[in-house]
Amino acid sequence: MKRFTCDELAELLTAYLEDALDQPSRAGVRAHLSCCEGCERYFDQFRATINVLGDQPPEKLSADVRDRLMSAFRERRRS
Amino acid sequence: MGSFAGGALPPDDVVVSALRAGDEAMFAALLDTWSRGMLRVARSYVSTDHSAEEVVQDTWLAVIDGIDAFEQRSSVKTWVFRILVNTAKKRGVRESRTLPWSTFEQDGEPGQGSFRGRGRGPGQGPGGPADPVAAWPTPEGEALAGEVRALIAEALARLPPRQRVVISLRDVEGCTSDEVCEILEISPANQRVLLHRARTAVRGLLASYYESVTQPE
Numbered sequence: 001m002k003r004f005t006c007d008e009l010a011e012l013l014t015a016y017l018e019d020a021l022d023q024p025s026r027a028g029v030r031a032h033l034s035c036c037e038g039c040e041r042y043f044d045q046f047r048a049t050i051n052v053l054g055d056q057p058p059e060k061l062s063a064d065v066r067d068r069l070m071s072a073f074r075e076r077r078r079s
Numbered sequence: 080m081g082s083f084a085g086g087a088l089p090p091d092d093v094v095v096s097a098l099r100a101g102d103e104a105m106f107a108a109l110l111d112t113w114s115r116g117m118l119r120v121a122r123s124y125v126s127t128d129h130s131a132e133e134v135v136q137d138t139w140l141a142v143i144d145g146i147d148a149f150e151q152r153s154s155v156k157t158w159v160f161r162i163l164v165n166t167a168k169k170r171g172v173r174e175s176r177t178l179p180w181s182t183f184e185q186d187g188e189p190g191q192g193s194f195r196g197r198g199r200g201p202g203q204g205p206g207g208p209a210d211p212v213a214a215w216p217t218p219e220g221e222a223l224a225g226e227v228r229a230l231i232a233e234a235l236a237r238l239p240p241r242q243r244v245v246i247s248l249r250d251v252e253g254c255t256s257d258e259v260c261e262i263l264e265i266s267p268a269n270q271r272v273l274l275h276r277a278r279t280a281v282r283g284l285l286a287s288y289y290e291s292v293t294q295p296e
Contacts, residue, residue: 011275014271020267038212041214042212044215045286050250053278053281065136068136069136073106
């Protein structure tokens with residue numbers, strides 16, 4: 001198992017979440033998180049950030065552009 | 080063809096033959112499913128809502144023209160988003176709002192520093208016990224949720240373009256890392272670095288915000 005400082009740990013969180021770490025590193029991250037309250041909270045915040053990012057209101061194509069594209073599809077298919 | 084609203088799109092083979100056969104419901108389903116993500120990606124390269132919408136429109140016109148010749152070496156979604164990225168880059172260069180893509184090969188530095196500040200450091204790290212990582216309030220109220228959403232939009236707008244595209248595709252639009260690597264033609268490691276820098280920057284901004292709302296004065 002690898003050992004990480006708090007700063008090193010912060011740099012590994014995305015790789016950890018993506019399951020891109022080798023086994024010793026993954027175990028090291030887990031061990032650090034389980035005994036370091038500050039990093040555990042930082043990790044919570046990191047995940048909370050990802051969650052709120054997914055909560056952005058959807059963007060929408062304006063109705064006239066959508067209509068124009070539907071007509072373009074229709075015409076092109078007919079020709 | 081029924082509606083795909085809320086559901087998954089059918090497999091690519093079905094999508095491609097339907098489009099070639101002129102199936103309007105299928106085209107509408109793709110338009111309604113992907114345009115939101117496309118608008119968001121386009122906005123990383125161009126300066127106005129109007130330009131972003133034109134980029135998306137031009138992309139769909141290219142898709143209509145190109146569907147017969149599409150060889151299915153990639154997924155339909157990757158193909159569409161690649162056309163989008165290329166269209167948006169050209170447009171962005173023309174507007175000269177963004178620098179050529181290659182300028183950002185090493186990006187990550189601009190914008191990063193600006194998010195640093197209190198609450199950035201993890202654990203009891205270098206900041207020591209005097210600078211603990213605070214717990215965040217749960218955004219229960221609609222007002223707070225709305226403010227957070229606005230803040231996120233601002234944070235995204237401040238990111239360097241490559242970070243912005245990656246985090247928009249991954250965390251906002253929910254694309255997989257494989258999709259993002261294929262769309263942007265970058266390695267998984269590079270994708271992860273860009274994503275991590277972007278997330279770290281956005282977390283930093285959120286941390287400052289929560290500090291300001293939880294600590295009066």
